[in-house]
Amino acid sequence: EYIVNLYTYLPYTVLFVDGNHENFELLNSYPVEMWHGGKVHRISDSVFHLMRGQVFQLEGKKFFTFGGAMSFDYKRRTKGVNWWPEEKPSKSEYNEAINNLQANGYQMDYVISHDCPISWIGGVKGSSKLMYEGYIDSLSNQYLEAFLEKISFRQWFFGHYHMDIELSPVATELYEKCVNLSDFLDAPIYSGKDFCGENSPWKKPERYAGKKVSILGDSLSSYEGFSPKGYKIHYAGHIRNESRVNSCFDTWWMQVIHSIDGVLCKNNSYAGSCVTPLTHANSTMLSRIKDLRESCEPDIILVAMGANDYGRESSVTSKFNLFTFSAGYDRMLRRLRHNYPYADIWCSGIYTTKQIKIQKKDVDINKYNHYIIESTKKYGAHYIAAVLLDEKYTHDGLHPNREGMSIIAKKWVKAMLENQD
Secondary structure, eight states, X not given: OHHHHHHHTSSSXXXXXXXSSSOHHHHTTSOEEEETTXXXXXXXXXXXXXXXXXXXXXXXXXXXXXXXXOOTTGXXXXXXXXXXXXXXXXXXXXXXXXXXXXXXXXXXXXXXXXXXXXXXSSSOSTTTOOOOXXXXXXXXXXXXXXXXXXXXXXXXXXXXSSOOEEETTTEXXXXXXXXXXXXXXXXXXXXXXXXXXXXXXXXXXSTTTTOEEXXXXXXXXXXXXXXXXXXXXXXXXXXXXXHTOOSGGGSHHHHHHHHTTOEEEEEEEOTTOOSSTTSTTOTTOHHHHHTTOSSSOOSXXXXXXXXXXXXXXXXXXXXXXXXXXXXXXXXXXXXXXXXOTXXXXXXXXXXXXXXXXXXXXXXXXXXXXXXXXXXXXXXXXXXXXXXEEOGGGBSSSSXXXXXXXXXXXXXXXXXXXXXOO
């Protein structure tokens, strides 16, 4: 009631399409009525839910609306508490949408949806943008692809994937950004069939499609609900809000998995862990190596370790130095290769920030990264150059925020997709 009252007193009418985390039992309890040519749920006198498959005439423009999407993590949610099966569009809603589009000659000005067509999910276009998808192609993706093949429109707006991206020139994904529709009033009319299938502005990579991916990492890769029980997690509780890494979709590793069109097998990341042996939960331990399986055998292993080893080296500590690190890294890769002989192993250089590198000027991070390169060559793994992040892309001077995660992910994806070995 508080939220509804807040919107009600704003000096304009608020219209929305549903997402995939709505309380659909409550939403569908509101009365249905016709409003500007389409069906709505009237939430208040100035707040309206634009229902799926409807066409609205607003200020001389036609809007096609289709909310809903599948939650990839629905199995970890509770039905009727934080998940409702009505999030998935139904066949009857699809049929109603087709009828309404046909009645309007498939000519729209704007499309407003939560999810997007299959052709627009997964993959990268150039090195400056990144997009990713959920674990499976859902009905909403399939239905929206079918609409795309038939309609013409000026611009398509959608959300769901937690990023602000312009799929120039045809569509815009919105997460935190707001746009003024007046910027699109004179946009040309596009034929949807020119932007689907092989004509998509985004190409899904085929090399890693469907491959199962596991992660061996430290705090930068840990995330609440994804690391094994009992592991220390950095991105949990209030840290998720502070860093704005408030969804697993915002982590670097999930962005990588979805961008290469892979599937998560197991995340084995322990906050504070090192490569150096004889330290707690180090990455050479057989228990951690073997725990990269999760009812599946990983095809790809992403290794992001070493930041804590580098960070802890000092003149008064003998346990953490280049010698103990190099011995541990060799042992880790040797055990990875023995337990997963056919896996594609990718190892990143040591992540740090510009400020920390300045502070630790007496510890040469290049020597650490050089040894990682040599070790990857020895055990048939791949090396990805280290990320040196500006502090503004962290939430605490070290751990990346949402923007920092995206920068890290782009480097991984670019290297993996460009590799020709």
